[in-house]
């Protein structure tokens with residue numbers, strides 16, 4: 517959600533579009549109530565009471581796999597404020613891992629990460645869908661708004677990054693919009709090189725659009741809570757779908773094995789551009 521046009525619309529609506537989804541996760545426990553909130557600095561923590569919970573950090577959510585039942589009840593999150601003043605809600609362990617990644621990049625590479633967005637609830641996505649249907653009709657809404665329940669962002673484990681550059685005078689400049697961020701491939705390379713150490717993977721890599729269903733998004737990370745698996749996925753150049761063996765045949769491309777999630781024809785229909793929408797607006 518970092519395109520300028522998209523952002524403006526999102527601001528107007530006080531909501532944002534989300535995207536893909538798919539999962540085969542198992543929720544071990546799903547406590548009914550979520551309890552106390554505590555605030556530490558600008559971090560607000562909400563935790564289910566007692567008997568917490570498990571979420572499956574290797575669950576798959578994409579356009580074919582919805583958020584697992586009970587996920588939102590089991591989810592434990594923190595809410596933080598980013599450098600542009602937006603509140604971002606993130607799953608707790610993913611946030612802890614993000615802080616380590618951020619510190620490492622600052623120390624080693626002088627790159628200052630920020631969180632653009634992370635969790636978006638199914639309800640918020642449904643609200644967006646309803647508004648779009650009302651305003652633009654069902655067809656347009658279906659093409660421009662991610663189906664509620666099928667966005668990885670529902671999990672709290674998907675993080676959209678942006679970064680800040682530090683000038684010689686010590687002042688920071690936000691590199692926030694998609695069209696600006698893609699101007700710094702060398703910075704993304706350094707960021708991506710450190711992800712696996714902290715249990716993150718680049719979720720929508722270049723050249724795998726027909727498998728993930730999304731165009732290349734250098735900023736979209738997925739936390740999987742396992743550095744070894746993250747390293748395996750990264751070193752083998754796999755998508756998460758490929759690693760999980762969750763790719764469906766739609767057209768045969770030997771380079772990607774026997775199974776593909778989307779045909780190229782279907783893919784071309786995914787980022788539907790109507791009314792001047794920039795391509796990235798539906799991104800994830």
Ligand SMILES: [Zn+2]
Pocket residue numbers: 669674675676736737800
């Ligand atoms: Zn994203």
